[in-house]
Amino acid sequence: MTDLLLIPGPIMVSPAVQEAASIQSLAHTSPEFVKIFQEVLQNLRTVFQTTDAGDQSIVISGSGTLGWDIVGNNLLKSGDSVLTVSTGFFSDSFAQCLESYDAQVDVLKSEPGKVVALDKIESQLKSKKYQLITLTQVDTSTATLLDIGSIAALVKKVSPETFVIVDGVCSIGVEEFKFSEWSIDYVLTASQKALSSPSGLSVSLISERALKYALANGSTRGFFANLKKWTPIMKAYEAGAGQYFATPSIQLVNALNVSLREILSYGLAARIAKNKQTSDTFKSNLQQLGLTLVSDDANSAHGLTAVYVENPGHVISSLKSKGIVIAGGILPEIKDKYIRIGHMGISAIEDDLHHIDNVFEAIENSI
Amino acid sequence: MTDLLLIPGPIMVSPAVQEAASIQSLAHTSPEFVKIFQEVLQNLRTVFQTTDAGDQSIVISGSGTLGWDIVGNNLLKSGDSVLTVSTGFFSDSFAQCLESYDAQVDVLKSEPGKVVALDKIESQLKSKKYQLITLTQVDTSTATLLDIGSIAALVKKVSPETFVIVDGVCSIGVEEFKFSEWSIDYVLTASQKALSSPSGLSVSLISERALKYALANGSTRGFFANLKKWTPIMKAYEAGAGQYFATPSIQLVNALNVSLREILSYGLAARIAKNKQTSDTFKSNLQQLGLTLVSDDANSAHGLTAVYVENPGHVISSLKSKGIVIAGGILPEIKDKYIRIGHMGISAIEDDLHHIDNVFEAIENSI
Missing domain, CATH: 3.40.640.10 (Type I PLP-dependent aspartate aminotransferase-like (Major domain))
Known part of the structure; x- marks a missing residue:
């Protein structure tokens, strides 16, 4: 699969x-x-x-x-x-x-x-x-x-x-x-x-x-x-x-x-709004777990989330073992302190796929 | 189709x-x-x-x-x-x-x-x-x-x-x-x-x-x-x-x-040999129609054929009307005097597809 x-x-x-x-x-x-x-x-x-x-x-x-x-x-x-x-x-x-x-x-x-x-x-x-x-x-x-x-x-x-x-x-x-x-x-x-x-x-x-x-x-x-x-x-x-x-x-x-x-056909404005909603909910849920975003709330992108976690390597491999692939940090100054999750396209638009629910649950279980 | x-x-x-x-x-x-x-x-x-x-x-x-x-x-x-x-x-x-x-x-x-x-x-x-x-x-x-x-x-x-x-x-x-x-x-x-x-x-x-x-x-x-x-x-x-x-x-x-x-898996040498055979047969058949190749026999490529025809535009559109796409000339000096037919990949290798038979027949009928 x-x-x-x-x-x-x-x-x-x-x-x-x-x-x-x-x-x-x-x-x-x-x-x-x-x-x-x-x-x-x-x-x-x-x-x-x-x-x-x-x-x-x-x-x-x-x-x-x-x-x-x-x-x-x-x-x-x-x-x-x-x-x-x-x-x-x-x-x-x-x-x-x-x-x-x-x-x-x-x-x-x-x-x-x-x-x-x-x-x-x-x-x-x-x-x-x-x-x-x-x-x-x-x-x-x-x-x-x-x-x-x-x-x-x-x-x-x-x-x-x-x-x-x-x-x-x-x-x-x-x-x-x-x-x-x-x-x-x-x-x-x-x-x-x-x-x-x-x-x-x-x-x-x-x-x-x-x-x-x-x-x-x-x-x-x-x-x-x-x-x-x-x-x-x-x-x-x-x-x-x-x-x-x-x-x-x-x-x-x-x-x-x-x-x-x-x-x-979805509508560009509607798509951007839906992406924002998916992103806002996901970020807010992560914050409710006590996690801190890399980006300020006022300057946060809506197609991905960068969030600090204690042990990024563990979170990434734990998710991979469940068949979910996310990315590690890439900014040299804080490289080993955070993870990145993308939520664009069908993953952000189609709620029925439960992509974002699934990755959130997996992150919650891994930290 | x-x-x-x-x-x-x-x-x-x-x-x-x-x-x-x-x-x-x-x-x-x-x-x-x-x-x-x-x-x-x-x-x-x-x-x-x-x-x-x-x-x-x-x-x-x-x-x-x-x-x-x-x-x-x-x-x-x-x-x-x-x-x-x-x-x-x-x-x-x-x-x-x-x-x-x-x-x-x-x-x-x-x-x-x-x-x-x-x-x-x-x-x-x-x-x-x-x-x-x-x-x-x-x-x-x-x-x-x-x-x-x-x-x-x-x-x-x-x-x-x-x-x-x-x-x-x-x-x-x-x-x-x-x-x-x-x-x-x-x-x-x-x-x-x-x-x-x-x-x-x-x-x-x-x-x-x-x-x-x-x-x-x-x-x-x-x-x-x-x-x-x-x-x-x-x-x-x-x-x-x-x-x-x-x-x-x-x-x-x-x-x-x-x-x-x-x-x-076909074998590189076998594939090259099969391409040569397809090309040689196609070129020789065109020559038997009285057509002249652009390339000398001694220096002819095996993945395509460039051949002079009286009315390239007519040949190309006649073939297109039968669902066969070939190319026109591109060398400035002789641009409007010849056509080019590609015969690489499955078209050259798989005789059962009859790609080359079909294009030859269509050319023969169009000139």
Whole structure:
């Protein structure tokens, strides 16, 4: 029997999504596949909440990490300054990736589970010209949720030319996210988190102004992370015409199409609300056991929970022996002091599956 | 009903491979997934025919194109000289990708369907110091097969420090290929060709000496095409331990595991021989219709056929109306004069499916 998988991604996918991953191969420029890819690119606009036709959704075989390279390779030049607001391991890794592109990265880092105060971000933004700011909406290492809307509004006020870049890997599909309303320039995620699909796809959206910059000023180095190569391809597929650069993953794009349909047919707002309810109840139940969350109540993500326990190794192996898979800590400072439980997709939405009841009961019994 | 897909990739996959792509998600560092990934990395050694434990197989979410970037980002420095032996569109694109990494690329190009004479390659190799030579074993644009063994032996004789790089996208799994015996330094392919799996994975093997160079001298720029990031991950998985850098595609790696098992259980040599037989018969039947192949008989690939026809558009649409999908020409010089038919994987191996009989009959009726 398959384990109950409750890590913060990859997550368990619905039977229809599983089946969609097993279609026979199609020609990558066939009308049948073009229609599928077109629907994916169009539906992503709704999921990311863009209203601007000049923005472009992008789906490439890869992982969340590839989105960092797309930023480094297309949206900055050697020597440019970058401001990273860090709430954990993944925020820091994104900064390191951009440093590898010769960016000068300043990191404003909060204590585990806390967020950086807006006034600190404001004074830092005023201190020099930043090409871009990186915000990790949910840092999967600490389950900390950033208030992207407020930070983006601040950037727009004090440094409007700075590109606002959001790592939405553990947030898109589970947290409120408004690309156009918040004036975001690039958001990246991956297929295996709240988009509720198999892993293997880098999924992102770029604003018209950032895309214009990328096409005019982005690096010409390399093919696979180069938006000069991908932009005509994505525009062609979305317009209903196949075009070749590198073969997309037929099966994974088809699976993503089915999962996006499921998300939109449930209703994006309803899904986000249901995720919040599942998360709030789960977190409150853990707190009633006397446990402490890693993230402040005010800044807690809704797609996963990070919670301190006395003996994480014991809890994890005890759950595994019952067929439930959760994750350990990953933030170096507190690595061996907490566990992480993912609750996205069907596990958060379908109460009848009892995934969250089961993992709660198993944790209760193991501590 | 699904079309009969006979383009030179993606190719139709077996029912077991289809099913393998639909497994429920597993944790990327779980013992269950580590075992699957380990088997894939080990079996690739057999498929690529390496006997040197210091070589390393690499599987990353991506496409064949990503392998070109891995060469550009890891195996050369800005200003290095590269020699490309070109038999068509894909050889030229590989050269352009390396030029984007500031390599000085010399291209020795043959007429469509012909190959460059060994003595020309020899005198070019003697004219300056080349960091690497790129050889496209089968250029999918022309179905031309290069004699990699002879060229690699020549490089070893006259310029032994030059890395021998093989684009094996349309050859690995269908043409004879001997990594260790031929002293190859890097070979790249993709999952959706003769490896007979869904598209979405970049699959490659690097020699110990090239890997040593990459780790010491490769660019530090970027994460996703950086072997400094991937090498410890691949070594860990192959040794049976999960390690995290970027989430691999659980479903596609599982599908590749099943397809590699099928290839090895049939027997690699037997499979290559059967592919050759299918290809030889198909090509000879087309020639008996009075048609001319794009590739010389002596240099013809066995995983696809490129053949001149009077009205390619008519032939392609006539076949499509019967539910058979083939591909058009792609080499600019002769683009509108020929068609391409893929015959890899089950279509070449399983006579009972009658894929090749059916496409031949449809072509015969359409001309």
